[in-house]
Amino acid sequence: MHRNFRVSFSFQRLLDFLPRTSHPRFVCLREMSKIADQNPLALSKKVIEPIVYPTIRKDEAVEDTFHGTQLKDVYRWLEDPDSTETQVFVTSQNNISRPFLENCNEWKKINSKLTKLWNYAKYGCPMQHGKYYYYFMNTGLQNQSVMYQQTSLSGESKEFLDPNQLSDDGTIALAQKSFSDDGSFMAYGLSESGSDWIKILIRNTETGKDLDEILNKVKFSEISWTKDNKGFFYCRYPEQSGKTDGSETSQNEHQKLYYHRLGESQDKDTLVVEFPEEPNWRIQSVVSDCGKYLILAIVKDCRDNIVYFADLEPGKAISSKLNTKKVVEKFEADYDYITNEGSKVYFRTNKSAPNYQVIIIDFEKPEENNWETLIAEHKTDVLDWVRCVDEDKLLLCYIRDVKTVLQANCLRTGKLLREFDLEIGTIVGTSGEKKYSEIFYNFSSFLSPGVIYQFDFKTPEQPPKVFREIKLNLEGFSRENYIVEQIFYKSKDGTKVPMFIIRTKRDTIKPRPCLLYGYGGFNISMLPCFGLSGLMFIDTFDGVLAYPNLRGGGEYGEKWHNGGRLLNKQNVFDDFQAAAEYLIDNNYxxxxxxxxxxxxxxxxxxxTCINQRPDLFGAAVAQVGVMDMLRFHKFTIGHAWCSDYGNPSEKEHFENLYKFSPLHNVHTPSSNEEEYPSTLILTADHDDRVSPLHSFKFTAALQDAVRNSKYQKNPLLLRVYTKAGHGAGKPTSKKIEEATDILTFMSKSLNVDTINLKDEQ
Incomplete structure (x- = not known):
C-alpha cells in the first residue's frame, strides 16, 4: 500500500492520517482475472427473500444543539464499542449479512476462483542499505509479504523478517521500517489487527536478531536515525485511560517527539520536542542528509504544515529538549523536505504554486524573500513527489492527465537531464538514495501487475532495464483482449472530469454490469493501477469498470483539490453522479x-450518493465510510479531516455538512424511485482511522427508515469483520474473504448470471 521510498514528512506521510482504505491511489483495480468467454449475458431469475431487520433501540433523550439547531442522536449508544448492547447489534447484523453472502453457490465459486488467481508471486523494489540489498516478496497466498536480504542483486536471498511467523492468522503486519545510516540496524513497526498503533522493534542486520527494547504508544510517527547510528527520533502519545488496541474511539492528542538510544529501555528515552498548547499538532521529523539538522514539519490536519529545525551537534549526546527555530510560520502550504547542500535545504512545495515546485531555503537566512526557485511549477502537470539520488540528481514524478511521468533533473541547476519512457500507468514503488547511483522503480497499469526497472546514473547511456516482471498465474490472459480508454465527461456545473473505462475488446458497447469506483478527497490522486478483483468483475459478470477522477483529488493540483473540499464538497458527489449518468447515457x-x-x-x-440519487444505482458498497459528519472530529484522528470536510463547530461548515451527512439525510422511500439500491456496508472492529461507529449508526438509521416501507425491497446489509482495521496490513486471507463478499453481493444485487465461473477445487 505504501510506497517503498522515503518522502520524509511529505504529503505522502499525511496519508497516514486520512480516512481511507488501501491507498486510493493504488486501489483502482483491486486484483485480476482471465478473459471472459463469448456467451452473451442473460438476465437471472434470482429472487432475494425479504429481510427482517433486527429492532434497534432509539434513545430519544440524546440531543445536541448546533448553532441553534436541535438534532437528536438516537443511536449515540452505538459509539461505545465495548457495550454489551453494541456487541449484540454487531452480532445481529452479521447474522443477517453472512448467511446472505455465504450461503449460496456463488460465494464458494468466487472464493475458489479468487484464491486461485491471487496465487502468483508478488515483488517489491530492491533497496540498498549498507552492505545488503533487501526486497519484499509474497509467494502468492502468504498472509504477509516476507522481507529478504542478499549481499548482491544476483546473490542468494535469505529471509530477514517474516511477519507470518508472528501470528497464526496473519494479523500482525509490518507497518514501517527505517535503517540506520550504515545499514547495521533496522527499526521497524508492527501493527496488530489493522490498528494504526504500532510497537517499534530494532533488528541487527548482521545477526538477524532483535535488541531487547520495545517502544510502545507509537502512532503516526517517522523513525529518523541520527547519522552516528546510535539512535533515532520517533513520536508517541501519552498514556491514556482505557485500551489502545485500535478498537477504542478516544481522540489522539498531545503527540511528542522522543529520542531513543540503542540498548536502552523506552522509559529512558529523551523528550526533545513538544507543543503542550497545541494538542492536535503532529510532529513529522527527518534528520537531514548531512546529519546536521533535525527538520520538523508540524501538521494540524491533512494539508499545509509549518517548518522548524534544530541543530544536531555531532558527538554531543541528545539528553534534553532541543532548541528549535521556526522557518515557516503559517499553515498555508505544504513543504516536503527533499535534501540539502550545507545550509541550503530543498523543498517540494505548493506555496504560490498549486501544481507544486522545488524551492531552496537557506537555513542561515530563512526569510521568505531569500527563497530561491530551482524548478518552477509546471503549467499543467502536477509534481507528485521528488527524491534526491546519485548525490546531485533529483528524481521527479509528475502527474499528467492522470498518468505518471518520470524524469531526472540536476540538483545544482534544476536542468532536465533525462526523461524515462513510460506507458499509461503509475509508478507504485521506487527505491534509491542520495548516496547511491542506482534506482529501481515499479511500474503498474490497469492490465499489468508490475514491471520493476533498474537504472544506474553511472551509465546514463544505458536505458533502464527490466529487473523483474511480475507475472500472473492466469491461463489464457492477454492484455490485448481489453480496452482501456480515458474519456472526459461534464459534471453538473460544466466542469470536465476525466474517467478511465476498462472493458473487453471483443464486444460492441451495450448495457452491461458496471462497477463505478470513486474517492474524491484529500488531494489524493487515483492513478491507473492493477488489481485482481476489478478484472474479475469484467471476467465473471461480463462487466465494465469505471474510475472517475473526482474533484477533491490531486490529479490536477491544489485547484482540483479545492474544488471538492469544504463548501465545495457537493461537487464531488455531483461529479460521481454525473459519471453514472454518462455511463448510462452512453450505453455502457x-x-x-x-x-x-x-x-x-x-x-x-x-x-451520500445513495441518499441523494437512490434511483441512479442498482447496488452500492460502502467500505469503512465516514457517515456521521457532525461528530467525525470527536474520534481518534478525525479532527485532522476538518481541512477537507470543515468543522461542525463553525456555523457555515455545520450547515454545509448537515446537507450531505449520510446519517442525517436518510429517508423513508415513498415511491419506487426513492427506494435505496441494494447496499452493503463494510467495517472492521479494529478500525481506529474511521471508527466502525460511523457504519453502525448509518446502518441503524437506514434499516429503521425502510422497515415499514412497501417500496423498499432491496437489502441494506452491514458486515463487520473481526481482527481487522482500516485496510493497511490486512492479511491475504482477509483480503480474499472481503473481495469474495463484495463480488458475491454484486452478483446477487445486480440480478445477473455469472459466466466463466466453474466449480473449482
Whole structure:
C-alpha cells in the first residue's frame, strides 16, 4: 500500500492520517482475472427473500444543539464499542449479512476462483542499505509479504523478517521500517489487527536478531536515525485511560517527539520536542542528509504544515529538549523536505504554486524573500513527489492527465537531464538514495501487475532495464483482449472530469454490469493501477469498470483539490453522479446494472450518493465510510479531516455538512424511485482511522427508515469483520474473504448470471 521510498514528512506521510482504505491511489483495480468467454449475458431469475431487520433501540433523550439547531442522536449508544448492547447489534447484523453472502453457490465459486488467481508471486523494489540489498516478496497466498536480504542483486536471498511467523492468522503486519545510516540496524513497526498503533522493534542486520527494547504508544510517527547510528527520533502519545488496541474511539492528542538510544529501555528515552498548547499538532521529523539538522514539519490536519529545525551537534549526546527555530510560520502550504547542500535545504512545495515546485531555503537566512526557485511549477502537470539520488540528481514524478511521468533533473541547476519512457500507468514503488547511483522503480497499469526497472546514473547511456516482471498465474490472459480508454465527461456545473473505462475488446458497447469506483478527497490522486478483483468483475459478470477522477483529488493540483473540499464538497458527489449518468447515457450500462463502490472518504461518497440519487444505482458498497459528519472530529484522528470536510463547530461548515451527512439525510422511500439500491456496508472492529461507529449508526438509521416501507425491497446489509482495521496490513486471507463478499453481493444485487465461473477445487 505504501510506497517503498522515503518522502520524509511529505504529503505522502499525511496519508497516514486520512480516512481511507488501501491507498486510493493504488486501489483502482483491486486484483485480476482471465478473459471472459463469448456467451452473451442473460438476465437471472434470482429472487432475494425479504429481510427482517433486527429492532434497534432509539434513545430519544440524546440531543445536541448546533448553532441553534436541535438534532437528536438516537443511536449515540452505538459509539461505545465495548457495550454489551453494541456487541449484540454487531452480532445481529452479521447474522443477517453472512448467511446472505455465504450461503449460496456463488460465494464458494468466487472464493475458489479468487484464491486461485491471487496465487502468483508478488515483488517489491530492491533497496540498498549498507552492505545488503533487501526486497519484499509474497509467494502468492502468504498472509504477509516476507522481507529478504542478499549481499548482491544476483546473490542468494535469505529471509530477514517474516511477519507470518508472528501470528497464526496473519494479523500482525509490518507497518514501517527505517535503517540506520550504515545499514547495521533496522527499526521497524508492527501493527496488530489493522490498528494504526504500532510497537517499534530494532533488528541487527548482521545477526538477524532483535535488541531487547520495545517502544510502545507509537502512532503516526517517522523513525529518523541520527547519522552516528546510535539512535533515532520517533513520536508517541501519552498514556491514556482505557485500551489502545485500535478498537477504542478516544481522540489522539498531545503527540511528542522522543529520542531513543540503542540498548536502552523506552522509559529512558529523551523528550526533545513538544507543543503542550497545541494538542492536535503532529510532529513529522527527518534528520537531514548531512546529519546536521533535525527538520520538523508540524501538521494540524491533512494539508499545509509549518517548518522548524534544530541543530544536531555531532558527538554531543541528545539528553534534553532541543532548541528549535521556526522557518515557516503559517499553515498555508505544504513543504516536503527533499535534501540539502550545507545550509541550503530543498523543498517540494505548493506555496504560490498549486501544481507544486522545488524551492531552496537557506537555513542561515530563512526569510521568505531569500527563497530561491530551482524548478518552477509546471503549467499543467502536477509534481507528485521528488527524491534526491546519485548525490546531485533529483528524481521527479509528475502527474499528467492522470498518468505518471518520470524524469531526472540536476540538483545544482534544476536542468532536465533525462526523461524515462513510460506507458499509461503509475509508478507504485521506487527505491534509491542520495548516496547511491542506482534506482529501481515499479511500474503498474490497469492490465499489468508490475514491471520493476533498474537504472544506474553511472551509465546514463544505458536505458533502464527490466529487473523483474511480475507475472500472473492466469491461463489464457492477454492484455490485448481489453480496452482501456480515458474519456472526459461534464459534471453538473460544466466542469470536465476525466474517467478511465476498462472493458473487453471483443464486444460492441451495450448495457452491461458496471462497477463505478470513486474517492474524491484529500488531494489524493487515483492513478491507473492493477488489481485482481476489478478484472474479475469484467471476467465473471461480463462487466465494465469505471474510475472517475473526482474533484477533491490531486490529479490536477491544489485547484482540483479545492474544488471538492469544504463548501465545495457537493461537487464531488455531483461529479460521481454525473459519471453514472454518462455511463448510462452512453450505453455502457443501465441503472439496474450499475454498482458504486468507495472506501473511507469514498464510503462517505457512496453513503451520500445513495441518499441523494437512490434511483441512479442498482447496488452500492460502502467500505469503512465516514457517515456521521457532525461528530467525525470527536474520534481518534478525525479532527485532522476538518481541512477537507470543515468543522461542525463553525456555523457555515455545520450547515454545509448537515446537507450531505449520510446519517442525517436518510429517508423513508415513498415511491419506487426513492427506494435505496441494494447496499452493503463494510467495517472492521479494529478500525481506529474511521471508527466502525460511523457504519453502525448509518446502518441503524437506514434499516429503521425502510422497515415499514412497501417500496423498499432491496437489502441494506452491514458486515463487520473481526481482527481487522482500516485496510493497511490486512492479511491475504482477509483480503480474499472481503473481495469474495463484495463480488458475491454484486452478483446477487445486480440480478445477473455469472459466466466463466466453474466449480473449482
Amino acid at each position: 450500462t443501465s441503472k439496474d446494472r450499475l454498482v458504486i463502490q468507495g472506501g473511507s472518504n469514498g464510503g462517505l461518497l457512496v453513503g
